[in-house]
Amino acid sequence: MEWQSFLQSAYRWLITTGAEVLVILLVTTIALRLLRALVDRFKRSFESGSRDGEAKKRADTLSSVIRYAAEIIIWVIAAMMVLGALGIDIGPVLAAAGVLGLAVGFGAQSLVQDVISGFFILLEDQIRVGDVVDIAGKGGVVERLNLRMVVLRDLSGNVHYVRNNQIDVVTNMTKEFSYYVFDIGIAYRENVDDAIDIMRRVGAELREDPDYQEDILDDLEVLGVDQLGDSAVVIKARFKTQPIKQWRVGREYNRRIKAAFDAEDIEIPFPHMTVYMGEDKDGGAPPMRVQLDGEFGVDAASGTPAGA
Secondary structure (H helix, E strand, O other): OHHHHHHHHHHHHHHHHHHHHHHHHHHHHHHHHHHHHHHHHHHHHHHHOOOOHHHHHHHHHHHHHHHHHHHHHHHHHHHHHHHHHOOOOHHHHHHHHHHHHHHHHHHOHHHHHHHHHHHHHHHOOOOOOOOEEEEOOEEEEEEEEOOOEEEEEOOOOOEEEEEHHHOOOEEEOOOOOEEEEEEEEEOOOOOHHHHHHHHHHHHHHHHHOOOOOOOEOOOOEEEEEEEEOOOOEEEEEEEEEOOOOHHHHHHHHHHHHHHHHHHOOOOOOOOOOOOOOOOOOOOOOOOOEEEEOOOEEEEOOOOOEOOO
8 A cells, every 4th residue: 555655646746746847857857958049040140241250250259158158047046946846935045045145255355366367368359269468478379268367279289277367468469460570680790771671572472372372462662771780780570460370371381591691601700709809908818729720739829830
């Protein structure tokens, strides 16, 4: 009799409360799938409005954050409905959750700061998935971004997890367009104008190259002589490129300008040193002895072999 009573109670629970819980879970699953479909549709429509890579990066960022936040809301609502179906009074649960949330808020202030900082980072469009940024002393490509942290991968493949409240300054190197800046040194004996002409010629050839013409947005901009260094005259120039393409363009230009300078016999200098032996009160200088081939010494003052 006890088993029959238990089975009858279980049956009644299954066809009433159990069925209600099952329906709630089924509706939750459908809502999550519908959410993913809507987010994907939003992403495609956002990307179709513009053909540049900036729209795609912004769409990736916004879609991931919207999906993350919406899934949390759906699961919280589903949990509340399941508790109600099980006969648990939601009022005290909500009150307890409010008190617990207040206590957690005081104990997890850094988490709240992460969320607030992440919200403004997204609102102001400072960082997007696919950008190359420098934040909190770490640099790399943004692989993931949410309200709590930014995930970067650097050139060596290392992954950095940076919490949003640690971000004071954001240096975005791939926002809308990029520049590659050149500091090209030539020897003092070379003609600066000739070197600049060669730089412009190589820049024009590179921009006409089919492999690079889509990456370069403008002609090479020569800013002029930037430094009169110890061993070199430094000419500064820059290329305006598509986002994240500046390093590819810069490496190829450096290769070509080296070959062009070699062909025109323009010296790219290396550090030089002038040795001054000093003078005595009579204006004479002491001899400087130089060891040659490890065997012979030469008196720099007389030019005769040392010891001769």
